[in-house]
Amino acid sequence: MSADLKSTTLADAYLTALQCEDLEGVLALFADDGYVHSPLYGPRPARDFYTELFVDSHSSALTLLGTMHGSTVDGNPLLSIWFYFDWTLADGTSAPFDVVDVLELDDEGKIKKLYIVYDTVDVRPAFEISSARPSYRAGRR
Template identity: 40%
Template sequence: MNKKEVAKQYITHLENGNIEQVIALFTQNGIVDSPLYGIKNANDFYRELNSDTSTSELYVKGIFEEDHTNSIALYFTYKWTLKNDKKVEFDVVDIIEFDNQHKISKLKIIYDTVTARKLVAEL
C-alpha cells in the first residue's frame, strides 16, 4: 500500500473500532502524540481510546501529501460517542509520519480539546 492507501485504511479501521487493524498499520515502536491522552505507543493509545469509546463516525475532508516526504496529513470530522453515551464532535488534523515500508512511525493528532477533555474526565 502507498501512504494514501494506508491513511484511508487507518480512517476506516478507526471508525469501525478495528483496533488490531489500526495497530497493525504502525511500526513496532510507533507512537501517537495526542493532545488528550499524551504521547504513548500506538498499542497503548488505541486500546485506551477504544476503552473510552462507544462509537465513532469519521468524515474525511481531505488527505494532503507532499512529494518526496514521508508524511501525510488527514483532515476529518470526528463524531465521538463515549462509553457513558456523551457525544462530542470536532475537526481533526492527523500528521502521519511513515517509515520506508509505509508503516506509521508517528501520528500527531491536532484538535481543540476544550469539550472532549471535560467529557473524558467524567468517564
C-alpha cells in the same frame, strides 16, 4: 503506486480501522515501535493509545475531509488526514470534533509517529467526566 493513491489508501485504511475499533487493523498500519501523540492521552505507544481509546469509546463516525502529503525537514514522508470525528464516549456523551492526524511514515510506508491535532476546549471536559480521570495536559507535573 503514486503518492496520492498511497495517501488515499492509507487514509481510508486508517479511518476504517479507527471507526470499526479494529485494534489489530489499526496497529497493522504502524511500525512495531509506532507512537501516538494525543492531546487527551499524551504521548504513548500506539498499542496503548488505541486500546485505551477504544475502551473510552461507545462509537464513532468518521468523515474524511482531505489529505495532504509532504515530508519532514529530515526528509521522512508525512501524510496528514483531515476528518470529522463524530465521537460518542463510553457513557453515551457526544464529543464531536474536526481533527488533523499527522502521520510520519517509515521507509516501508508504516506509521512511525502520529500527531493528533484538534481544539480540545469542548472535548476535554466531556472526556474527563465520562472517563472519571484527568486527561493529559502538556507541561503538567
